[in-house]
Amino acid sequence: MNYITFALAKGRLADMTMELLEKIGITCDEMKEKSRKLIFTNEDLKIKFFLSKASDVPTYVEYGAADIGIIGKDTLLEEKRNICETLDLGFGKCRFVVAGKKETAERFNKSNDLRVATKYPNIAKEYFYKKKHQTVEIVKLNGSVELGPIVGLSDVIVDIVETGSTLKENGLEVLAEICPVSARLVVNPVSMKLESERIIKIINGLKSLKAV
């Protein structure tokens, strides 16, 4: 039997995923130990896990280096990979928004030289060009995007927010909602066909958990 490999996004999402998988009998004791290992195996179930940077999970799954990935919709929207999104797991909920200082609201609605700072240039572009039909200048940042409007680098930001408290603390407001985000189970299209029985069992198991 071949191994089924899971790619998990490092951090909270991985912890929540393992909790969920444990409920359908998929465990990995190796992972609970503190170590510098990159790959964890459950030999009885023939399952492997590895942790990677969130934005790399769709890449591993597309190439078939992992059969299954658990990853936020935000990353999927930004990366646009050829993978099957089979299930909304319902956790890791947050939303994509445009945020800025209160006084930017008018500029946000009218201007055609708005400067947008974001970690997600594709999502920002899609929103402004396809939905809002507004020409903007997009500046890619790699973290602490909230700084953009504060230090005058950009007019607004496009980012994910959970509660909005970070925005508030920095004097920013949500100017528009783009879309909701949550964790997804994604599958490599080839694994979906070749290992369909075992993967379908996992999907159905997780689905029945959600129903409870």
Added chain:
Amino acid sequence: MIDQRLHTPEGVKDYLPNEEAFKIEIERRIETIFTRYGYVPLSSPTFEYMEVFEGMGSIKPKQMYKFLDRDSSMLALRSDMTPAIARIAATAYDKSDIPLRFYYIEDVFRYNEKYQGKLREFTQAGIELIGVNSADADAEVIAAAVNSLIASGLKNFKVCIGNVLFFNAVIEEGGFDNDTYLKIQDFITEKDFAEAYKLVKESQASEGIKSIFEHLPVFIGGKEIISKAREFIKSKAAIDALISLENVFNILKAYGLEKFIKIDLSIIGNFDYYTGITFRGYAEGTGLSVISGGRYDKLIKNYGADFPSVGFAIKLNNLISALENQKNAIPFVYADTLIAFTEEGRNTAVETADELRSKGLNIENSLLGDDMQKNMNYAEKKNMGGILYFSDSENVKIIDMTSRDIKDVKISELLKNNMEGKH
């Protein structure tokens, strides 16, 4: 600045001899299968008017390599063989020639996304069966596809067949408003089954249709999938789509190929021109599909003839990487024998070399001089069977590269031995 003299552009590559020889061998094997099914070769220009490809439900213009002719006509490199063959079928043949069976092995050019490991110039080997709309035609083409993969040496693969009409009928039966309809189609194209199901769940669609969307990503398996789906739908169009899928499956059973086939109702064609059965081949060892194909009954109308058709393309580069990952690559062999010689042996050596060539052996003349060790090192590195070392015009040493045995023989005896060896 990179020194461009030393590099190839993104998405194209060199094929060094071991890779090129392997590729040619795979092409030859596939070609044999195509020929055995009665298909004949054809070729289209590497570039032609962009209008041949544009708006045909094929590759989007953004993904094509476009350029202007001197008279300002818009040209494009061949981005998909099927529209080119459709043009040829419609313009060079008529109803009396039906059915047409063509095969091709050609390079195709597409601006694939950067950094996704996808080539922009790649080889496709495919067939088109033109002029007939029947389950027999569909099954024949799928059988040729499966047998081509078997002939290539591929293991652990499945060809998944579905029917775009099934999905179209399901959407129809759902009775969605236009906005929802378009959104669902977008989600399915992006393989975002989770979002599509959410939309359907909140719509007015019947429970059956909702169940279809809930199960869509897992509607993969044997023939039982068809009867399972049958329980959820009511419309005649959807039932007909399942029946035609079942008919093709049954004929493939008669071909003895059902173990390579999976029914996959989540399949929707990657090209908009598909109008019926569609299929894709997947193999262990590559995350990309190795075959894609389907029925396209309306495409050729765009070029002026009403020929329903079906075909597929094997993505040769993906197939080769699957074969390599499965360790099924064919070992590369240089020449069978190295002919080495001294000054005195030269004349006999070159004469004998050509005589052996005429008997069908691949012979390489050594250009390394008469140093025995040098020649042996060379033959070993190139994986050759043996060396004939001509010491003078009369005497030859036969060196077997596997056992390292060295035998001294006379020239006259050598040719006699060789003849015996052949018989």
